[in-house]
Amino acid sequence: MPLRTEKTYSKVAYLGILGALTIVLSIMENAIMPALPFMPPGAKPGLSNIVVMFAASTLGLQETLLIVVFKSLFVLITRGGSAFLMSISGGLLSSLTALILIRMDMKNISLIGISVAAAVVHNIGQLLMSALLTHTLMLLDYLPLLMIFGVVSGVITGVIVSLVIPAVSQVQTHKYFGGVYGEKSK
Amino acid sequence: MKKLIKTGDMILIVFILAISLGLLLIRLPARADTRNVYAEILVDGEVAYEIDLSRLSEERIIRLGSCTICAGHEGVEFIESDCPDQICVQSGQLSRPGDMAACVPNKTMIRIVGSEEMDAVTY
Numbered sequence: 001m002p003l004r005t006e007k008t009y010s011k012v013a014y015l016g017i018l019g020a021l022t023i024v025l026s027i028m029e030n031a032i033m034p035a036l037p038f039m040p041p042g043a044k045p046g047l048s049n050i051v052v053m054f055a056a057s058t059l060g061l062q063e064t065l066l067i068v069v070f071k072s073l074f075v076l077i078t079r080g081g082s083a084f085l086m087s088i089s090g091g092l093l094s095s096l097t098a099l100i101l102i103r104m105d106m107k108n109i110s111l112i113g114i115s116v117a118a119a120v121v122h123n124i125g126q127l128l129m130s131a132l133l134t135h136t137l138m139l140l141d142y143l144p145l146l147m148i149f150g151v152v153s154g155v156i157t158g159v160i161v162s163l164v165i166p167a168v169s170q171v172q173t174h175k176y177f178g179g180v181y182g183e184k185s186k
Numbered sequence: 187m188k189k190l191i192k193t194g195d196m197i198l199i200v201f202i203l204a205i206s207l208g209l210l211l212i213r214l215p216a217r218a219d220t221r222n223v224y225a226e227i228l229v230d231g232e233v234a235y236e237i238d239l240s241r242l243s244e245e246r247i248i249r250l251g252s253c254t255i256c257a258g259h260e261g262v263e264f265i266e267s268d269c270p271d272q273i274c275v276q277s278g279q280l281s282r283p284g285d286m287a288a289c290v291p292n293k294t295m296i297r298i299v300g301s302e303e304m305d306a307v308t309y
Contacts, residue, residue, distance in 0.1 A: 134293050
């Protein structure tokens, strides 16, 4: 039995596309909105979370974490070590939250609620890391504004993901992808 | 258009907004007059400078490692930094109590403190 099958190559290509997408969204975020006026510096709409949420819903734990780490490594290369730490802390916490919530499969919560929770956790995680890096609790003053912002960006991200997933699953019959891996039918 | 939002979502959102509003109310900074405000500059968690902005007659430039901070009568701001993100520089000028800016890679922060928030000035 061959070690690498056609499915493996398809998986690598698919994840590569998702990873590239995450990075492009991340670049876009940073280019368009370097700093919102009244928000803490570094608050981002979280567009790259669209891909993370997508992976968490249609793929599995490993793929999602891979995308998060991939994005954070890109941040490491382009924006430095402290940005990397903030990205990975927020990203890991939020993706784990999303994965757990999706796994729990609660009837009253849709992808939008999960996305909101993930976005808020992402912001909180980043804020905590920045407090750790600067050795003060001063930046925590931004917590309420960040949470509100997290709700807004979570809703936007959630709506987009909810629209993207049905659209993508129509493409899954393409032989090149051999079906979306481990897709949980929602 | 298919209904995307469920009840649990709304409850969660309201819950989060309630918490954040609560936090906001607790921490509402005293928007005092700008007569007795001063800027705190922290490096690595320790206060390095406290500058009374109202007493400044001319602009004062402070170089802390790789960040350059300019303090004047109107406010304080980062004018230069070697960090890749430049978020600190883009934060602009801080003048009111509660305003703050930070350069995380350099662990440098500026915060404007109003006279009602502190009991005494020791510097």
